[in-house]
Amino acid sequence: MNVTVKYFAVCHEMLDRSEEEMDLPEGATVKTILKRLEEEWPEIAEFYEVMQMSVNWEYATENTELTEGDEVALIPPVTGGSDV
């Protein structure tokens, strides 16, 4: 199945791309994507602790199952608004 994976802010910068299509096996979860990213960039695992994932605009866990056409995103710690 194909899913779209989006990278924002520091993830975008570190991976040098803002999104990509991934062809994943049936039964894949968010963790499948994280494992694949680790192959390209092992140090990313250090940041999983502070990073969140979303599937179809909703926060997800690494066990969230994926289906064809899902939109997945790596969400670095959010820092919107102002410091007041």
Place this chain on the structure above:
Amino acid sequence: MFKITTEVITGAEVREAVEGPDAGAVVLFFGTVRNNTDGRAVRCLEYEAYPPMAEKKMAEIAQEISEKWGLDRVAMIHRVGKLEIGEVSVAVAVASPHRKDGFEACKYAMDRLKQIVPIWKREIWADGAAEWVKPDAVFFDAPKPHKTGSQTD
């Protein structure tokens, strides 16, 4: 109104979105770009968002406010792109029959926005250096990946 925009925020857009004859108060909050962070001079800020998810999460915050205070007219708008010192990055408006609930709900909206709405801020320092703002000090001293894929943007 729950919106990510590249346009200048005046405040009129959120105020007009919440006003009505039963409101005794409209509480407006503006977040603005400050010229320093912990004393270090800031030249400007850049904001990036995940717009569809950000707008969905803003709507969820409004739903939480409806459940906690019974206030149904909340509007939030956040600007993205490069913002100069003094410009408005975010505006929140809450209409309420009485001011106390409005103030509380507006503060709540901003607190939650900073927790769950996917928006990121990058500081461009006066000396030209730039870095993503980090709630976690460790996070952003990240090494570059070993190789990079094809660019899609």
